[in-house]
């Protein structure tokens with residue numbers, strides 16, 4: 131074997147979680163298509179060389195037995211047959227158009243568009259959606275982050291970043307960054323706060339997680355009772371002058387009403403009900419109230435449990451009451467190339483309630499951030515309502531496995547008149563499709579995400595391909611472009627002039643593109659497609675997928691000229707946008723796109739009146755009900771609370787399917803407290819039957835004193851099928867959504883209560 135030289139290291143990023151750490155890889159194997167060595171990329175401006183344990187397993191994603199290499203069509207016997215691309219594109223376009231023309235494009239739903247590492251392809255789906263008149267869409271954000279997105283928009287007018295690198299108090303709520311990362315350089319950042327006597331790490335989690343073990347204050351809340359714990363903390367702050375009243379008066383509206391409400395919180399009673407000792411509530415309130423900079427990070431432990439939306443609102447008060455917005459070490463509003471959360475809201479009436487917000491067609495559910503609540507999708511299909519969804523396009527997502535109640539989702543997908551799935555592998559959802567379209571892996575094409583949430587220096591990482599695409603695949607932008615063409619949206623030659631100018635010079639292209647679009651609105655309406663087919667061919671081979679970024683760079687440079695200039699891109703007219711785009715296109719380890727100033731009021735208070743709307747009537751009303759709220763008792767036959775899907779050192783949603791990657795002793799285990807295990811008669815590695823009102827699965831037990839008594843936890847992303855050595859498909863581990871129910875969801879935004887599933891466990 132020849133020794134690899136240092137020059138063989140190629141920069142890219144890890145696609146296993148939203149941190150997208152910059153990495154360097156070496157290729158090897160018989161055909162040079164295996165990722166054989168991996169290390170952190172120190173040149174990456176955000177991750178700076180950091181990775182977690184999972185990154186070493188990336189080749190299980192790149193190379194596996196389920197990769198697709200041809201479009202598949204379901205034949206009359208219900209089996210898949212290979213078809214060529216022209217046939218697949220033509221037939222798919224015809225079928226969608228016929229549904230559009232007969233029932234209306236709003237009966238076709240778009241789901242997905244990208245996972246943890248790939249958002250570029252989904253950006254081009256906008257043109258297909260436009261061509262079909264698709265109105266409703268959704269993705270996994272509508273089963274976790276829509277509550278947060280809603281309250282953030284209402285209160286702050288945008289989305290925020292917690293400066294955990296510099297804060298003196300970090301509050302981590304329902305998140306275990308030690309295992310789930312997401313936060314940049316998570317383990318280093320958590321350890322730094324933990325080690326520093328002048329900084330305080332507060333962790334709210336029923337479980338003694340690895341992160342909780344680092345905490346100065348671990349609030350071991352009873353599951354599902356976060357809202358009382360957080361109210362008690364805020365109540366104690368208000369009742370003991372631990373709030374920054376000058377800041378609130380100067381920068382917020384409605385604070386009198388909110389402070390009055392919190393002044394009435396029976397702190398001791400709430401503390402007791404939440405399971406957290408009163409002294410710890412006091413200690414937490416004092417740490418937050420006396421801090422210069424407070425950073426809050428919430429995640430699934432609170433977002434997938436009862437009162438989740440109210441919790442998200444109260445979690446923002448944790449940094450707002452001490453006035454910790456718009457400063458170093460605090461919380462800052464972010465601007466990125468493209469926001470994953472749209473700021474569309476209804477109308478806020480004179481009484482403070484939102485009305486005329488968008489809703490879903492059948493159940494009338496609130497649509498936040500343009501996303502139909504995931505838990506409502508089956509009900510929007512399995513009905514004879516005339517406005518039901520009749521067809522779907524699923525791209526880079528596995529909803530038949532990842533959304534609540536897989537069995538109902540299977541029924542719903544089977545009831546559709548037409549389902550097309552775009553993926554790199556055969557998935558549980560693809561199995562149910564009429565057509566499956568294969569895409570190259572994220573290491574075989576230009577790829578990027580819009581998870582650029584950093585502040586004050588924000589970055590963008592366009593990854594270059596490491597190898598040629600797998601034969602038989604087409605990148606998503608090409609698939610979408612061909613669908614648009616099969617639907618006859620543009621005339622032959624309609625884009626020829628723009629194509630010609632693009633070949634000459636990108637500066638002229640900008641002038642020409644914006645001039646032409648004022649007379650031809652179609653160019654803007656189909657902007658991803660138009661850029662892909664005009665500017666795309668003028669970019670380096672394969673980089674046509676980056677064409678849409680050019681449009682985003684131009685917009686970003688127009689809307690944030692100072693931030694872009696501070697990052698080094700300037701000049702008149704379209705020059706700054708052009709320079710920014712060139713830097714992103716040519717950069718291989720991530721590119722700095724903007725530099726902001728801490729505390730710039732124009733950006734920190736984006737709402738129209740320049741103030742934070744501390745009061746949010748819907749939430750204040752719900753807060754008022756807590757004093758009289760009775761927890762619904764657990765049913766006698768389901769005495770345990772199951773967290774259905776937690777992050778472990780070997781889970782990555784469903785991105786890696788080959789079970790060989792599961793390295794630790796028993797990564798598929800159901801964790802249970804020793805007392806409960808003893809009562810049920812279970813020991814380590816015992817097999818048990820786990821049952822909820824929706825179903826039963828077999829699990830292997832791990833007894834763990836990290837678990838709070840009365841609670842059990844199952845890892846996420848398992849229960850995937852994969853061919854064994856003989857080619858027989860076997861399932862490893864339990865699929866959590868065989869156990870979850872659609873109706874157990876947040877009343878505001880429909881997010882599931884996966885962390886609060888009543889369950890029973892029996893020895894087998």
Ligand SMILES: Nc1nc2c(c(=O)[nH]1)N[C@H]1C(S)=C(S)[C@@H](COP(=O)(O)OP(=O)(O)OC[C@H]3O[C@@H](n4cnc5c(=O)[nH]c(N)nc54)[C@H](O)[C@@H]3O)O[C@H]1N2
Pocket residue numbers: 146147148184274303304305306307309310311312334335336337339351352353354355356429430431432435773775776777778779780781782783846847885
């Ligand atoms: N290893 C790994 N990392 C991942 C992923 C992965 O699949 N595997 N997925 C990525 C994705 S998509 C996401 S969204 C993030 C999610 O990241 P996290 O939110 O950190 O993930 P979880 O482990 O599901 O849940 C976090 C914590 O919630 C706690 N919890 C359970 N019930 C409650 C409760 O009632 N209250 C509170 N306060 N806490 C509770 C659990 O004990 C657990 O420690 O992870 C990302 N990173």
Ligand SMILES: Nc1nc2c(c(=O)[nH]1)N[C@H]1C(S)=C(S)[C@@H](COP(=O)(O)OP(=O)(O)OC[C@H]3O[C@@H](n4cnc5c(=O)[nH]c(N)nc54)[C@H](O)[C@@H]3O)O[C@H]1N2
Pocket residue numbers: 245246248251269270271273274430525526527528529531532533534552553554555557569570571572606774775776782783784785846866867870884
């Ligand atoms: N019970 C329970 N359910 C959960 C969770 C839980 O904690 N408990 N967690 C939830 C959370 S937070 C999330 S984010 C969701 C995630 O669930 P999904 O949004 O469904 O995402 P993934 O499981 O990451 O699946 C991504 C799909 O993209 C495919 N893919 C990878 N690369 C490419 C590519 O380049 N192109 C295309 N077209 N496809 C590609 C993969 O093969 C995979 O099928 O799961 C949710 N489900």
Ligand code: SF4
Pocket residue numbers: 144145146147148149150151180181182183184185311312
């Ligand atoms: S933190 Fe996330 S992106 Fe970084 S190496 Fe780990 S899984 Fe990959």
Ligand SMILES: [Mo]
Pocket residue numbers: 270274
């Ligand atoms: Mo997620």
